[in-house]
Amino acid sequence: MRARGLVRWGAAGLALSLMVGLLAWSVEAASGERSQRGDLIVALQGEVAPLQLPRHESAPVHLHLEGGLLTADGSLLPRVDRVEIGFPAKGVISTRGLPVCTLRQLRNSTSEGALAACRPALIGHGSVVADVLLPDQGVFRIHARLLIFNGPRKHGHRLLLLHGYAPKLPTTVVLPFMLERQRGRFGITIGADLPATLGPWPHLARFTLDLGRRYRFRGRPRSFISASCPIPPIFTEGFVSLARITYTLVGGREVSQAITRRCRGL
Amino acid sequence: MKIGTQWRKWAVALVLALALGGAAVAAAEEEPTRDEYVDQLEAICKPDALATQRVMKGARSDVQHERLKLASRKFAKAGSIFSSTVKEISAVARPSADRERLKKWFGYLKQQERYLTKITAKLRTEEAIAAQRLTARFIHNGNLANNVVLAFGFEYCSFKFSRFG
Numbered sequence: 181m182r183a184r185g186l187v188r189w190g191a192a193g194l195a196l197s198l199m200v201g202l203l204a205w206s207v208e209a210a211s212g213e214r215s216q217r218g219d220l221i222v223a224l225q226g227e228v229a230p231l232q233l234p235r236h237e238s239a240p241v242h243l244h245l246e247g248g249l250l251t252a253d254g255s256l257l258p259r260v261d262r263v264e265i266g267f268p269a270k271g272v273i274s275t276r277g278l279p280v281c282t283l284r285q286l287r288n289s290t291s292e293g294a295l296a297a298c299r300p301a302l303i304g305h306g307s308v309v310a311d312v313l314l315p316d317q318g319v320f321r322i323h324a325r326l327l328i329f330n331g332p333r334k335h336g337h338r339l340l341l342l343h344g345y346a347p348k349l350p351t352t353v354v355l356p357f358m359l360e361r362q363r364g365r366f367g368i369t370i371g372a373d374l375p376a377t378l379g380p381w382p383h384l385a386r387f388t389l390d391l392g393r394r395y396r397f398r399g400r401p402r403s404f405i406s407a408s409c410p411i412p413p414i415f416t417e418g419f420v421s422l423a424r425i426t427y428t429l430v431g432g433r434e435v436s437q438a439i440t441r442r443c444r445g446l
Numbered sequence: 447m448k449i450g451t452q453w454r455k456w457a458v459a460l461v462l463a464l465a466l467g468g469a470a471v472a473a474a475e476e477e478p479t480r481d482e483y484v485d486q487l488e489a490i491c492k493p494d495a496l497a498t499q500r501v502m503k504g505a506r507s508d509v510q511h512e513r514l515k516l517a518s519r520k521f522a523k524a525g526s527i528f529s530s531t532v533k534e535i536s537a538v539a540r541p542s543a544d545r546e547r548l549k550k551w552f553g554y555l556k557q558q559e560r561y562l563t564k565i566t567a568k569l570r571t572e573e574a575i576a577a578q579r580l581t582a583r584f585i586h587n588g589n590l591a592n593n594v595v596l597a598f599g600f601e602y603c604s605f606k607f608s609r610f611g
Contacts, residue, residue, distance in 0.1 A: 215596070216598075217599050218599060252597060365608065412512045414575075415509075415575070415578050417582070419582075419585065438606075
């Protein structure tokens with residue numbers, strides 16, 4: 181009887197500690213890593229799934245990122261001229277065999293229209309919240325749905341086309357992100373200039389991005405993103421610099437934030 | 447007689463008031479604003495952060511190739527740099543409005559020091575899993591430390607795991 185009681189208490193304790201653990205994790209996940217320059221706070225949070233990856237070869241993964249900009253005093257966010265996201269050089273991005281979508285197919289389309297035209301080229305999705313400042317109307321926030329498509333090549337680099345559609349202020353924006361390889365820890369980058377013609381859009385507040393697409397090409401399974409957990413057999417987990425986001429603000433000032441995450445070796 | 451005693455009391459009170467007033471003025475002069483404090487600390491942290499990056503170069507690769515003792519030596523050097531940085535920045539006068547917050551931050555920094563010492567020891571004895579667990583805590587604790595002083599906008603005094611190899 182006493183033993184059964186202890187078992188019940190043990191189970192309740194375990195459940196409680198799991199709940200506390202999950203709560204702590206979700207609180208941490210909601211904030212992510214942050215840094216502040218002046219009044220501007222940059223936040224980035226992200227994870228890769230699955231967590232458990234082969235040690236010596238790449239396996240298909242799905243990447244989730246969320247982040248944004250915030251001012252400490254609640255003032256209007258600065259205009260962003262350029263966004264660049266870096267991924268680990270050891271990651272693999274493959275668009276081989278993926279259908280291509282063009283800018284023309286996406287222009288002036290709703291999210292549904294973009295999917296109808298380019299669904300086979302879809303490689304990710306997400307959302308964006310931006311502050312819009314219209315003369316004599318103050319600041320208001322808009323929410324847009326994001327779709328990311330495999331685009332054509334330009335100057336030898338693959339383009340990823342980001343399609344944003346805000347239904348409440350019917351507006352479509354298509355931004356070409358250039359996929360490049362560079363030297364350094366974040367050797368794979370996707371970056372886009374946000375042209376002035378976007379008007380009130382560049383006051384970016386926050387975003388979420390989910391990247392990942394599995395497909396078949398010539399009978400073989402492929403993945404838009406693949407990764408490994410390159411750790412020796414004596415370890416069970418490793419630490420990866422997962423992503424870094426850099427915003428170039430109007431006037432040329434840059435703010436960035438990087439995140440490190442765990443991976444488990446298979 | 448009575449007048450003489452009163453004069454002495456007044457004179458002592460005056461000397462005390464002047465001394466206390468002088469001390470208060472001196473304290474106010476020594477106490478930096480937050481911006482001045484950040485500048486002072488960053489000047490100390492910058493060379494140390496760069497030195498940490500130098501001594502930790504290749505540590506990630508060492509761990510990946512199971513050269514744990516070599517990695518341990520690099521961690522030991524980084525730990526020593528970190529300890530001397532913490533000691534040096536602890537001595538800098540703090541803005542009174544931020545004292546509690548900074549006390550909490552220095553608490554996290556002390557914990558970081560302990561983690562670095564423990565990671566070094568576990569790598570030296572080739573206890574890989576223990577070193578791995580401690581590294582996870584080291585990263586988590588570093589992020590918590592950063593959150594406490596987010597408003598200070600530190601660059602070199604903030605925790606960045608990328609500096610460690």
